[in-house]
Amino acid sequence: MEQRMxxxxxxxxxxxxxxxxxxGLRGSLRSIVKPSYKEIKAVEDISFHIAExxxxxxxxxxxxxxxxxxxxxTGILYPSGGEAxxxxxxxxxxxxxxxYKIGTVFGQKEQLWTHLTPYDNFKFFGAVYDIAEKExxxxxxxxxxxxxxxxxxxxxxRNLSLGQRIRCEIVASLIHKPKILFLDxxxxxxxxxxxxxxxxLIKKMNKDYGMTVFLTSHDVxxxxxxxxxxxxxxxxxxxxxxxxxxxKYHYLDxxxxxxxxxxxxxxxxxxxVTVLKSKGVNLKIExxxxxxxxxxxxxxxxxxxxxxxxxxNVPLESIITQIYKERS
Amino acid sequence: xxxxxxxxxxxxxxxxxxxxxxxxxxxIYKTTLMETLQxxxxxxxxxxxxxxxxxxxxxxxxxxxxxxxxLIDGYSxxxxxxxxxxxxxxxxxxxxxxxxxxxxxxxxSGSIAYGLNKPYNYLYYTIxxxxxxxxxxxxxxxxxxxxxxxxxxxxxPNFQFRNLPFIAITFLLGxxxxxxxxxxxxxxxxxxxxxxxxxxxxxxxxxxxxxxFPVEMFPIWLQPFIKCSPIFVITYGPAKLIIDFSMxxxxxxxxxxxxxxxxxxxxxxxxxxxxxxxxxxxxx
Numbered sequence: 192m193e194q195r196m197x198x199x200x201x202x203x204x205x206x207x208x209x210x211x212x213x214x215g216l217r218g219s220l221r222s223i224v225k226p227s228y229k230e231i232k233a234v235e236d237i238s239f240h241i242a243e244x245x246x247x248x249x250x251x252x253x254x255x256x257x258x259x260x261x262x263x264x265t266g267i268l269y270p271s272g273g274e275a276x277x278x279x280x281x282x283x284x285x286x287x288x289x290x291y292k293i294g295t296v297f298g299q300k301e302q303l304w305t306h307l308t309p310y311d312n313f314k315f316f317g318a319v320y321d322i323a324e325k326e327x328x329x330x331x332x333x334x335x336x337x338x339x340x341x342x343x344x345x346x347x348x349r350n351l352s353l354g355q356r357i358r359c360e361i362v363a364s365l366i367h368k369p370k371i372l373f374l375d376x377x378x379x380x381x382x383x384x385x386x387x388x389x390x391x392l393i394k395k396m397n398k399d400y401g402m403t404v405f406l407t408s409h410d411v412x413x414x415x416x417x418x419x420x421x422x423x424x425x426x427x428x429x430x431x432x433x434x435x436x437x438x439k440y441h442y443l444d445x446x447x448x449x450x451x452x453x454x455x456x457x458x459x460x461x462x463x464v465t466v467l468k469s470k471g472v473n474l475k476i477e478x479x480x481x482x483x484x485x486x487x488x489x490x491x492x493x494x495x496x497x498x499x500x501x502x503x504n505v506p507l508e509s510i511i512t513q514i515y516k517e518r519s
Numbered sequence: 520x521x522x523x524x525x526x527x528x529x530x531x532x533x534x535x536x537x538x539x540x541x542x543x544x545x546x547i548y549k550t551t552l553m554e555t556l557q558x559x560x561x562x563x564x565x566x567x568x569x570x571x572x573x574x575x576x577x578x579x580x581x582x583x584x585x586x587x588x589x590l591i592d593g594y595s596x597x598x599x600x601x602x603x604x605x606x607x608x609x610x611x612x613x614x615x616x617x618x619x620x621x622x623x624x625x626x627x628s629g630s631i632a633y634g635l636n637k638p639y640n641y642l643y644y645t646i647x648x649x650x651x652x653x654x655x656x657x658x659x660x661x662x663x664x665x666x667x668x669x670x671x672x673x674x675x676p677n678f679q680f681r682n683l684p685f686i687a688i689t690f691l692l693g694x695x696x697x698x699x700x701x702x703x704x705x706x707x708x709x710x711x712x713x714x715x716x717x718x719x720x721x722x723x724x725x726x727x728x729x730x731x732f733p734v735e736m737f738p739i740w741l742q743p744f745i746k747c748s749p750i751f752v753i754t755y756g757p758a759k760l761i762i763d764f765s766m767x768x769x770x771x772x773x774x775x776x777x778x779x780x781x782x783x784x785x786x787x788x789x790x791x792x793x794x795x796x797x798x799x800x801x802x803x
Contacts, residue, residue, distance in 0.1 A: 267632040269796050290638040302633055304550065306557045311550065318546035319639055347557075 197371060197403050198241040198264060202273035205234040205259050233259040235427040236273070243370075246397050246404040248418035248435075252515055256427040257407045261373050264405070265295055278370055291320060294364035298376035301356075302363060305349040309340060309359040312348065313366055320367035327366065334362045338392060354385035361389070365396065371403045372396070378410050390416050411508040423514055431514055442510045444481050450474045450492065451499040464488060472498070477505070543639055544647040551651025562656050566663065569611045573664075576603045576731065577671050592735040598762045599733070600672035605758040606730035608664040612657035613694050615649055615701075622705035623714045626794070635795065642702065642791060649698050657694075675762060682764040689757040689769065692776040697725075697753045699783040706787065709794030729754040752776045 211229045213222050234256040241247055251257050262268040264275055266282035266289050275282055280289045296302075303312045310331065317327030335341055338358050343351055348359065357377060364372065374393070378386045394417060396402050408414060414421060414435075421438055423431040431438070452472045458464070463482030468475040478488050485502065555562075577600055584596040594602065622645065625631040634641050668675075704721060708714045728734075729750035734742055745751065756772035 262632060265636045267635050268798065286635065287638050287640075290636055293636070295633075295636055297633065300630065300633055304554060306554045307550065311553065315546060315550045318543055319637055321543065321638070 194242040194244075196240045197243040197278055198239075198405065199276040200237055200239050200260070200264070200273070201275070203234060203237045203260065203263060203270050203275055204232070204272035205256075205263060205268060206271045207231045207233055232427050234263070234270075234424075237424070237427070237429055238273075239422055239429065239432055241403065241405065243403055244397070244401045245420060246393075246406065246418050248414040248421045249405060249407045249424070250409070250414060250421065250511065251424035251430075255424045257424060258375055260424070261295075261375055261405070261407065265289070265293060265373055291367060292369055293371045293373060294367070294369035295373045296357075296360050296364050296375065296377050298357065298374075298379040301348075301360070303348045303356070303359060306347055308345045308347055309351075309362070310344045312359065312363055316363050316366045322367060330366055330368075334365060337395065338362050354381055354388075357381065357385075357389065358392075361392070368400070369402065371405065374404065374406045374408075376408050376410075377406070378408065378413055386410070386412065387416075393417060411506070411511065415507050423511070425515055438510065438514075439504070439507065442505055442513070444479065445505045446478045446480060446485060447503050447505060448476050448478060448485075448488065449501040449503075450476075450497065452496045453498055454496055456493065456496055458491065461488065461491060544643055547639070547644055547647040548651040551648045552654055555652055555655055559655070562659060565611060565614070565656070566660075569607060569660065569663075572607055572731075573604055573667060576600070592733065594733060594735070594762075595676070597672040597675065601668050601675055601762055602733050602758050603731060604664045604668045604672070605761055606754040608657075608660045609690070609693060609697075609754050609757065610726065610730050612660035613653055613697055615652050615698075617652055618645075618649055618698060618701035618705060619715075619718045622702060623708040626706070626708040626798075629798070631798065642787060645702055646695075646698060650694075653694075677763050678761065679764065682760070685766075685769050686757065686760050686764070689760055689772050689776065692773065692780070693753045693757045696749060696776055696779045696783065699780065699787060700749060703783055703787050703790060706790045706794055709790070709797060724748070725750060725754060733759070749779065752779050 207230070208228045209231055210222075211227045212219065213227070237256075237260060249257055249260065259268065263270050264277055264282055266286035269283045277289060278292050280292070282289050303309070304315065307315075313331045313334075314327060317324075317330070322330070335344060338361070340355075340358065340362065343355055348356060351359065361374075361377065372393075377393075378389055381389065390413060393404060393406075397404050404417070406413065406417060418435055420434050421431070422429060433441075447467070450473070452474065455472055458466065458469075458474065458476070461483065463479040465477045465479075466474070467477055476488075478485060580596055580599050580603075584591065584599070587596045589596070591599065622631075625634070631641070634644065637644075700721065701718070704714050704717045707717065728737070728745060728748075734745050734750070734755050737745060745755075752772065752775050756768075756775070760769055760772065
């Protein structure tokens, strides 16, 4: 069966016109008489499709155009070119209609009323999304147990910890059972335990309700643990759109070998081997298996001198950094 | 018959939908009201300047009216003091930093975006929120103001309770027009760097010309201009009706208020629709 494409972006572009200030007092005066503008292409000709029920990571360095894309998909910004369709709705034409179908969490912005309790907040969002009183109660009850909120559901939001607040933010955006959830850096500033907790919950929502998740994050853990597909943008353009497995596989021809030796030993220069770190008896090297096999490399090492050896894949974080560098 | 059925059905459907919409904005109103209860102290701090102005003007008028049975421009001393108190209530009771600062800041910082992707109309939302913010404040000012009036100026000679519903209508519409104008000024932040100077000018215009002295005290040639300005519909009209009610005056105030609402709402709608299209959100 063919999967339905729930998000479609076709040649999406966004250009901002920013006023440019000239240098110094004279420049400032001149700017008053004759202002000059600079065009910034935040997003340039981006196209992609996302199937229903997918969890997708949309990542890139700061200023790459991630949030601008999210804002165009949620109807906040009008694209300068191209078209987006989200659940068969054009976001900038029918923003209000779309609002019922999507949930958004912006990790760096609060949407909750800080002086009120999470419970009052959820009731408020229920009313905003035209959900009947009884249904809201049932939904709050359900999400309360899934997200373990009972301890602080009646504490004003301003007194909650960041982790508790983010959990409430996510619940608030789920009250109306959205089909698609847009998460813009949801785990920013959270400790590892809370991060893990949030990831588990997002995964559960995706599994139990078939909710499509569109995630941007700088946290590699988020991406690795949640997403099967990854889209990387840089300078407003897509530089990579592939499955997580393939991304890793593509870079799997590189291995990291960490060696601990009994006595210090110098490794000769070998093609395809890069020394990452060499300190006393500890050595860390990267091996490009396309040039030289692991077996070959091990031959160079004196096995009697070995204390410990670990061979691992290149971490996703380095892969992504490399992609940023390579393709920009 | 079929047609009638269809029309009724359509109407019902629409009515139902509107009721759903109304519930949403009532809920926003209620939620804001709940929130203001958290910081009542701030409201009491605002009373300081209110007391100060009324104290200064009470003394001024007592000095000017050497004989309290005198009339100045048709106002007795008691009416004059009541005029100041009532307009100050409308002015102070309806002040809200959300209208003057927050909307502009939201536009400048791009936070307005988070109000745009919710299924409500941002402008209705703002109005519901504004009235939620000021309801308690207004009641407190009304309560304190009326007590002060009764103590310092005595009962109003011409006031009759049966006129109260009419007065209440103009009073509420006046608050509404004021809120709309404030929002329109703030929405201009889509184009201009800073809307504060415009708010400041508007603020002083109403405060100086609209609250401290009745329109009749200004030069004859200036009076028609003032009567066309928002002052007539926001402060002077409703206050004048409390002091000296006449059906004729009531109709002309309500008429002017409706015209103001139509004009400001039209301007607001156009500004808002154009503004949202040019929204630049930072931090993308």
